[in-house]
Amino acid sequence: MRIVYSASEMQAIANKYREWGKRIGFVPTMGYLHEGHLSLVRQAKQDNDVVFVSIFVNPLQFAPNEDLDKYPRDIERDESLLNKEGVDFVFYPSVEDMYPDGFQTYVEVDKLTKVLEGKSRPTHFRGVTTVVAKLFNIAKPHRAYFGKKDAQQLIVIKRMVKDLNMDIEIIGMPIVRESDGLALSSRNKYLNQKEREQAVCLYKALMKAKELIETGQRDADVIKEEMKKVIEGYPLAKIDYIDINSLSTLEQLKQVKEGDTLVSLAVFLGSTRLIDNMWF
Amino acid sequence: MRIVYSASEMQAIANKYREWGKRIGFVPTMGYLHEGHLSLVRQAKQDNDVVFVSIFVNPLQFAPNEDLDKYPRDIERDESLLNKEGVDFVFYPSVEDMYPDGFQTYVEVDKLTKVLEGKSRPTHFRGVTTVVAKLFNIAKPHRAYFGKKDAQQLIVIKRMVKDLNMDIEIIGMPIVRESDGLALSSRNKYLNQKEREQAVCLYKALMKAKELIETGQRDADVIKEEMKKVIEGYPLAKIDYIDINSLSTLEQLKQVKEGDTLVSLAVFLGSTRLIDNMWF
Numbered sequence: 001m002r003i004v005y006s007a008s009e010m011q012a013i014a015n016k017y018r019e020w021g022k023r024i025g026f027v028p029t030m031g032y033l034h035e036g037h038l039s040l041v042r043q044a045k046q047d048n049d050v051v052f053v054s055i056f057v058n059p060l061q062f063a064p065n066e067d068l069d070k071y072p073r074d075i076e077r078d079e080s081l082l083n084k085e086g087v088d089f090v091f092y093p094s095v096e097d098m099y100p101d102g103f104q105t106y107v108e109v110d111k112l113t114k115v116l117e118g119k120s121r122p123t124h125f126r127g128v129t130t131v132v133a134k135l136f137n138i139a140k141p142h143r144a145y146f147g148k149k150d151a152q153q154l155i156v157i158k159r160m161v162k163d164l165n166m167d168i169e170i171i172g173m174p175i176v177r178e179s180d181g182l183a184l185s186s187r188n189k190y191l192n193q194k195e196r197e198q199a200v201c202l203y204k205a206l207m208k209a210k211e212l213i214e215t216g217q218r219d220a221d222v223i224k225e226e227m228k229k230v231i232e233g234y235p236l237a238k239i240d241y242i243d244i245n246s247l248s249t250l251e252q253l254k255q256v257k258e259g260d261t262l263v264s265l266a267v268f269l270g271s272t273r274l275i276d277n278m279w280f
Numbered sequence: 281m282r283i284v285y286s287a288s289e290m291q292a293i294a295n296k297y298r299e300w301g302k303r304i305g306f307v308p309t310m311g312y313l314h315e316g317h318l319s320l321v322r323q324a325k326q327d328n329d330v331v332f333v334s335i336f337v338n339p340l341q342f343a344p345n346e347d348l349d350k351y352p353r354d355i356e357r358d359e360s361l362l363n364k365e366g367v368d369f370v371f372y373p374s375v376e377d378m379y380p381d382g383f384q385t386y387v388e389v390d391k392l393t394k395v396l397e398g399k400s401r402p403t404h405f406r407g408v409t410t411v412v413a414k415l416f417n418i419a420k421p422h423r424a425y426f427g428k429k430d431a432q433q434l435i436v437i438k439r440m441v442k443d444l445n446m447d448i449e450i451i452g453m454p455i456v457r458e459s460d461g462l463a464l465s466s467r468n469k470y471l472n473q474k475e476r477e478q479a480v481c482l483y484k485a486l487m488k489a490k491e492l493i494e495t496g497q498r499d500a501d502v503i504k505e506e507m508k509k510v511i512e513g514y515p516l517a518k519i520d521y522i523d524i525n526s527l528s529t530l531e532q533l534k535q536v537k538e539g540d541t542l543v544s545l546a547v548f549l550g551s552t553r554l555i556d557n558m559w560f
Binding site (some may be wrong): 011013018102103105106107108109112130133134137138140159160164165167 | 299324
C-alpha cells in the first residue's frame with residue numbers, strides 16, 4: 001500500500017491504471033475509519049482491479065460552528081486498517097493542496113440539498129459535492145462507494161454524477177450497526193457513556209417505523225409522531241428532525257410509497273448530532 | 281466526419297479513443313461558425329490525434345431577456361465547414377439530452393464571474409461553466425480550445441479546470457478580425473449596414489489604448505477616458521462598459537501592469553451587444 005500526498009501525483013497514478021485498462025474502485029472518506037468504511041473497501045476490492053481510498057477531512061463541508069477542529073483523526077490506525085484490507089493507494093492530501101490560494105469554484109446540487117440535512121446544515125452539501133467532484137477528477141474511478149447512512153449525500157452525489165455526465169458508477173452500501181443497533185459513525189466517539197447508551201434511540205425509532213409500515217400504516221404523520229414518542233423516552237436525546245421523504249426527489253411524503261421512501265432522523269445526544277435512516 | 285447526437289454515445293466514443301491511447305482535442309462552440317472557430321479547429325487538428333467539435337446553443341448561459349431564440353443557427357453550413365477542416369466527430373446534442381427533467385447541478389466560479397461580463401450578465405458564467413464541465417466529462421479531451429475574444433470566459437474556465445482538478449489543457453487562441461478590425465462573432469450577423477460600419481469603434485478604441493500604453497501611459501482612468509471618447513465619435517454606439525483589469529484576478533487596475541493587463545469593452549450597436557479586448 002502506498003500513501004500519496006499530492007493531487008497531481010494521485011492523478012498521474014490514476015492515469016497510468018486507466019492506460020493499462022485497469023478498473024479503479026474508489027472510497028472517499030474523512031478517515032477515523034470504522035467497519036462501515038471497511039465494508040465499502042471490501043466491496044471495492046471485490047469489484048475492481050485497483051482500490052484507492054482517500055482520507056480528507058474536508059473543511060468546505062463544515063460550517064464555522066461545526067466540529068471541524070475536533071473531528072476525530074487517527075491516520076496511523078487508518079493506514080494499518082486499510083493495509084490489512086489490501087488497499088493499493090491511500091490519497092491523503094493537505095488542505096492547501098486541495099484548496100490553494102485563489103480557489104473559488106463550487107459544484108452545487110440545487111433542490112435535493114434544500115431539505116433534511118441541507119436544511120439543518122445549509123452549506124454542507126456544497127462542500128460535499130465540490131470535494132467529491134475534485135476527488136473524482138483526481139482518482140478517476142470507474143466505481144465509487146458510499147454508505148447509505150449518509151442517505152441524502154448518496155442521493156445528491158448520484159444526482160451530480162448524472163447531471164454533470166460523470167462516467168462513474170455510484171454504489172450505495174448498507175449501514176453497518178453496533179450490536180444494539182447504533183449506526184457506526186466516526187462521531188460516535190464524542191459520546192460519553194450515558195449518551196452512548198441512549199444513542200440507540202435513533203435505531204429504536206426507525207424500528208418503530210419499520211414495525212408500523214410492515215403492519216400496514218402508511219400515514220407519514222402518524223409514523224413520525226410514533227418515532228417522536230420513542231425518542232422522547234430518552235432524556236438525553238433532542239430531536240433535530242424526523243422526516244419521511246421520497247428517495248428519488250427527497251420531497252416530503254404524506255403517504256409511505258413502496259420502494260421510494262426514506263425515513264430519516266437527526267438527533268442530538270448532548271452536543272453530538274447523530275443521523276440514521278432506513279429505506280422502504 | 282460523424283455527427284453524434286447523444287451524450288452517452290459521444291462519451292463511449294471518447295472512452296474508445298482514450299483506450300487506444302489517442303490524444304483528444306476538443307472545440308466547444310455554439311455553432312454558426314466563423315474563421316475564429318475554424319482557427320481553433322485547425323490548432324486542435326495540429327496538436328491532437330482526433331478532434332471533437334461540439335455545437336450546442338446552451339440555454340443556461342442566456343438570461344430570459346437575451347437572444348437565445350434568435351441566436352443564429354446554420355447546422356448544415358457548420359457541418360460542411362467542419363468536414364472541410366478534417367474534424368472527426370461533431371457532437372450536436374439536444375437541449376433535452378443535456379438538461380433532462382430533474383437537472384439541478386451547477387458549477388460556479390465565484391469572484392472572477394462577478395465583474396465585467398458577469399456584472400452585465402449575472403447568470404451567464406454559471407451557464408458557461410456548467411455546460412463546459414458537462415462537455416468535458418462527455419468528450420474527455422486532453423486539450424480544449426477557446427478564443428481570446430471571450431477573455432473572461434477563458435480565464436473563468438481555466439480557473440474551473442484548476443480548482444476542480446480537471447486533467448485538461450486549456451488553450452486560448454488569438455482573436456480573428458475582419459479587415460477593418462472588427463472581431464469575428466456570430467452576433468455580427470445581427471448588425472445592419474450602418475451598425476456594421478460603426479462596429480469598428482471597439483477595435484478603434486482598443487487601438488487607442490494600445491497606442492497610449494506603447495507611448496508610456498499607465499493610468500487606467502486616462503486610458504479608459506480616451507477610449508470612451510473614441511466610442512463617442514460613433515453615434516450608433518452605446519457603451520456598456522470599458523474596463524482595465526488584471527488578467528489573473530480580473531481585479532480592476534489603476535495602473536497598467538505589464539503582462540497582466542486586460543483592456544476590455546462591451547458596446548451596443550443598436551440592440552446588438554458586442555465585446556472585444558486586448559491583452560497587454
